[in-house]
Amino acid sequence: IELDQAKDQGLVGEQTDGYLGIIKEAQGVQELVQEINAKRKSKYEQLARQNNIKLEQVEALAGKKAIEKTQAGHYVLLSGSWVKK
Amino acid sequence: CTHKVQVETKEPITINLNVKVDHQIRVKVDKELDDLFSEDSELF
């Protein structure tokens, strides 16, 4: 399943820690989320190393950015509940 | 018994610490994250 499809169908959404979260289990969603989060994590680690700041700092900034840029109709995890933007 | 009063006359210790803060890092990281979370990125 494609990421945009999964988001459109409300199966996955963005979290404040900069990673994708599963909203509803469905065929292929688990693998998709694991694959995307692994790629994001390696990117965050690279950014943290390059700028000698902590991984958590990059993840926090990424989380803010992801939620800011989530388009209307997609979901974000705010204080524990999935909210449709 | 005799009490031995030992008056501690420790000399004050001087510590010099110089800090220079460079904000370019945060602005740079933010820019990189902008690209990561742009429409055409396959991670977003």
Added chain:
Amino acid sequence: QPATALDKSVSSHTFTLPSGFSAKLSQRQHQLDFRIPEQSVKLLNNLLQQQNPPLQAGQGKLSANLQYQSDSGQSTGNLTINDMEIAYGKYLAKGVNLILDGKQSSGKLQITPATLNIDSLQTGVDILAVSALIKSQESNVVIEELKGQLFDGQFKLDKLMLTDEPQRSLLTLNNLDMARILELQQETGIDVQGRVSGNIPLHIHNRQVEIRNGSLFNLDQGKLHITDNAAFAALKQSQPQLEPVLSLLQNLEFTELNSDVSMQPNGLLFLDMQIKGRNPDEKQDVNFNYTHEENIFTLLRALRLGEEIQDKLEQGINED
């Protein structure tokens, strides 16, 4: 004086911008009246956005009147702004209120002293309850007694001329909470307690500000606690032989704090701080000399990266 067509005629014309902003110009004999009825400041947004830096208004109302006597060349006018929200570049002002009256004759501007109030100014640092006296002095607009709240304390700027001429103005800081100031650094694991005041001479020229021989000093006993801070831990690891001395800073009670303050027009701030304190665990007196160099403008920009001014304004626009 022969009767001229002007005498009896009263012509008036209403201007309306595409956004719906309207103004009325009417002329009767030698008097020109330009009237802007009370309306949303938002209606001026496409005009405001072309300014440099761009301005953008959220909620708020504006009205104005201007009379011009073509025979004497004199004019009088007033401007009323209430509860306006406006973004000036990346800075956001909320709750702006001003009633301004003024007149002009033979090129000399006179403003009757007015009070400007701004509920909050968000610049990366929140400045609250701002008020100032607006006056005129030989056709220059003058701001006096600009004061407000900052870092849970107060600031006051005695006088500011809106001119490009060089001027000096004293910024006094009173009872600022050091913990709030430290929060700007967004460093985890460093806590400081204590209050400071300061005298900061501003040298202003061509809208650029320089600080020379400013001073900060503590008002009361203070404390410095460093628990698990990444930068401090890295510092200790990099100089193992200094570790015992550096760890004195992890728990320091200080009685005296004095700092020189200077800032270049580009925003580069220098603090040269002398702290006299004591580490109670080791019962060791410490003279801690700390210098800090940072560009304040990039700091404010970095702080604002998180919150987007645009969203705040959007909310403001929808709420109206």
